[in-house]
Amino acid sequence: MKPFSYERVTSPAQAAAAVASQPGAKFIAGGTNLLDLMKLQIEAPAHLVDVNGIGMDTLEPTPQGGLRIGALVRNSDLAAHPRVRRDYGVLTRALVAGASGQLRNMATTGGNLLQRTRCPYFYDTNTPCNKRQPGSGCSALGGFSRQLAVIGGSAECIATHPSDMAVAMRVLDASVETVRADGATRVIPIADFHRLPGNTPHIETALQPDELITAVTLPAPVGGTHVYRKVRDRASYAFALVSVAAIVQRDGTGRVALGGVAPRPWRVEAAEAALPQGAQAVAERLLAGARPTHENAFKLPLAERTLAAALSQARS
């Protein structure tokens, strides 16, 4: 790990100002991803701003009947919250499908959205990676790509976004609230939060460097049956090969998003019109234009079958 200076802050505005005023500064909350990457020198911040003392660690109802989740709410507390379990079951299901009990006690709502890919070449500093070192090349194309993206990638990067929580947030139409050093706040729809790699795979979100996530807001509950189905190499504590977040209504309409297949949670609203026709029709539209590698082409039939299983589970 490279040496870094460290400070604690007590408000979101102070946190954003602290990061803006120090070159190479980063926010740290749970630290479960950032510290891991710092140990490998994939991340090497010169200064860390510890945001654990800024508050933003509670859940509050919104005037619109939704739920505002503070950015510092830990994944385990979010999953266990009675309102989330009752009204946003897909979110609880996605959260408890991710990481381990220990990590969920540490990881935060904001940090979960910002976690970085687990592409093996991003982690291997001896190999080229456009995300880690822009312009160096992509080792995953033609390399070990079993875990990686089948859609949404580019000729520069086929990394997947590793989060389960974000897939549920996408299907729930969540919004991300932020603050910057000058005090400016904004609300970013989750659909616009994660960027596709294009030719700048190192830029992963819509955030500016001094922009801090303060909360994630869920709209009023939409009812329906909530399912999160995750397929992975072992029964627990592994990243998704494919996952499906689904909210299915009694009349067969609903929403679906996929995890594990793209650089961001993969949802195509137009594909959802095909839900009453079944999984195959939805998967065809959802994954139209997919460009799998030789090693991860299995994800296309796996996604369709996982979707079929999720829909069948929702209707049973």
Place this chain on the structure above:
Amino acid sequence: METNAQFPLSRRDLLIASASSAAASAVPVSAATPPDAVPSPVRAPVRLSVNGSAHDLDLDTRTTLLDALREHLHLTGTKKGCDHGQCGACTVLVDGRRVVSCLSLAVMHQGAQVTTIEGLGTPAAPHPLQTAFVQHDGYQCGYCTPGQICSAVGALDELRRGAPSHASADIVAQPMLSAEELRERMSGNLCRCGAYSNIVDAITEVAEAKA
């Protein structure tokens, strides 16, 4: 000659480059590296309460909670396995909640109450889980055991508080105590000896006694 777009150097180029870098390595590092490229370590104070005792430490900011416990407070019961949050050997309780101490900086725990395996019980007065692990042979080499036991303390507390898990059939209801639930809740603790079934038996016994 074969070329590779991702690795534009040929094997021959690489050998030549290696030979010249071997010669260059005789040059003192300070001559090759600008001094501002090597930042100095930064120290910061932190107060931790560990197993009921307060400690004022002055640490390199890079020190993880795990290294603070082992290297500075000499509480070596907490083990370093992978040091990347993947094995659970370093699990401790911070303010009563289980965490992996390798993925947390010590300076982030100002004023926190940390409980390690040394704080759960003593050889004369072991924690019920320590006794149960011994009785059920919940280990072979023992390296993962402190992390397993601290994790089990946290997991049983989460279960009592009604926190749902991936194994819970109904996420709204109070979760059941079952082997399936315990296996899922303990999945962050790896045991390369494979004592899992006995670990589940040990935890089940303690959970049923408390219920």
